[in-house]
Amino acid sequence: MNYTPASLESFAKTILISFGCSEEEANIVADHLVRANLSGHDSHGVGMLPMYGAQVKDGNLIPNQTPEFLSDDGAIQIVDARRGFGHRMSLLALDRALSAAEQHDVAVLGMRNAGHVSRIGTYSEYCAGQGYISIHFVNVWGHAPVVAPYGSSMPGFSTNPISIGMPLQGAARPMLDMATSTVALGKVRVAHNKGEKIPAGWVLDVDGLPTDNPSDIWLHRRGALTAFGLHKGSGLGIFAELLAGAIAGKETVATGNEIPNGVFNNMFSIIINPRAFDDIEPIEARIIEFCESIKSGKPAAGTREVLLPGEPENQHRIDRNRDGIFVDDETMAQLMDIAGQFNSNIDSLKSTLKTSS
Numbered sequence: 615m616n617y618t619p620a621s622l623e624s625f626a627k628t629i630l631i632s633f634g635c636s637e638e639e640a641n642i643v644a645d646h647l648v649r650a651n652l653s654g655h656d657s658h659g660v661g662m663l664p665m666y667g668a669q670v671k672d673g674n675l676i677p678n679q680t681p682e683f684l685s686d687d688g689a690i691q692i693v694d695a696r697r698g699f700g701h702r703m704s705l706l707a708l709d710r711a712l713s714a715a716e717q718h719d720v721a722v723l724g725m726r727n728a729g730h731v732s733r734i735g736t737y738s739e740y741c742a743g744q745g746y747i748s749i750h751f752v753n754v755w756g757h758a759p760v761v762a763p764y765g766s767s768m769p770g771f772s773t774n775p776i777s778i779g780m781p782l783q784g785a786a787r788p789m790l791d792m793a794t795s796t797v798a799l800g801k802v803r804v805a806h807n808k809g810e811k812i813p814a815g816w817v818l819d820v821d822g823l824p825t826d827n828p829s830d831i832w833l834h835r836r837g838a839l840t841a842f843g844l845h846k847g848s849g850l851g852i853f854a855e856l857l858a859g860a861i862a863g864k865e866t867v868a869t870g871n872e873i874p875n876g877v878f879n880n881m882f883s884i885i886i887n888p889r890a891f892d893d894i895e896p897i898e899a900r901i902i903e904f905c906e907s908i909k910s911g912k913p914a915a916g917t918r919e920v921l922l923p924g925e926p927e928n929q930h931r932i933d934r935n936r937d938g939i940f941v942d943d944e945t946m947a948q949l950m951d952i953a954g955q956f957n958s959n960i961d962s963l964k965s966t967l968k969t970s971s
């Protein structure tokens with residue numbers, strides 16, 4: 615079923631309030647999740663709520679948390695998110711880092727111990743909206759690693775995403791936002807929920823052979839996701855683990871700190887003021903000139919248009935704002951189930967959802 619973005623957002627917000635989130639936190643998290651759905655990343659959309667609910671029940675995700683700011687006003691900012699909802703904790707930590715960048719032209723943020731921060735591109739967009747370049751490395755801990763380093767048949771790190779955003783006329787353009795695995799684990803969940811097979815190359819089975827079955831790794835953690843781009847992507851995944859886990863955070867996956875329903879993030883972000891290099895007008899002119907030169911290239915065979923990073927997400931937003939956001943039946947059943955566990959009135963919750971015509 616396709617739902618209107620506004621109704622899906624208020625549905626998500628109601629569920630978050632039932633988890634104990636304040637109105638403000640529920641707004642931030644629901645906005646983040648629906649924006650991920652709108653951007654085409656259903657792996658990081660409202661389908662995350664059952665996991666968040668289970669974590670709240672276990673006491674591992676804490677609504678309305680107050681982060682601890684561990685630095686003075688230097689260029690390096692360290693923030694302990696104390697297992698708060700990562701979406702809100704990240705914005706509070708970035709606000710702190712952005713003020714440091716205003717003072718020093720550059721700031722490095724280490725945010726540790728956050729609940730799931732979900733779609734990393736959100737943070738590049740947030741910094742670009744305030745005129746800053748930003749580069750984010752994230753590691754994932756709390757569960758056993760799921761990605762096989764290049765040359766290994768065994769998982770050695772997680773999907774460790776990276777995002778880079780360039781501020782252009784108030785938006786992040788271009789904007790790269792990617793897991794360092796071939797795909798995010800959530801995409802395997804989405805395929806499993808839809809009963810679909812996955813393309814060869816996403817996952818290795820327990821024998822290290824390519825498989826099209828999403829369920830073994832999603833349900834039983836058997837096998838491993840592949841790192842993207844062979845040895846080069848694997849190297850980036852390893853550095854995301856080291857920067858976010860060993861430096862910003864206090865744990866890499868090697869700590870083996872496994873927690874039921876545990877999916878936590880540490881984030882290492884570099885925030886740079888482009889105006890420290892040149893006036894903003896010539897910088898923007900060079901960005902536009904370069905992007906136009908890329909887009910004017912002849913598309914490769916089978917490709918309709920050369921796209922810049924971030925453009926597929928923009929196109930998805932246009933399409934999904936018009937057509938609504940598809941949520942499969944299994945995901946909707948999981949959402950109703952977690953809402954029921956928090957004593958939500960399911961009939962009134964259902965009535966908030968409006969299907970797209």
Ligand code: NAD
Nearest residue numbers: 732733734735773775790791792793797798921922923924
């Ligand atoms: P993806 O492969 O869909 O996209 C990766 C990047 O490639 C994006 O910047 C996109 O704009 C660009 N792109 C896609 N198609 C393109 C094309 N045809 N031409 C040019 N550029 C193109 O994304 P992914 O790697 O599957 O990651 C999905 C999401 O998962 C991201 O939002 C990421 O932040 C999130 N994630 C989060 C966590 C976490 O723990 N919080 C972990 C892993 C991933």
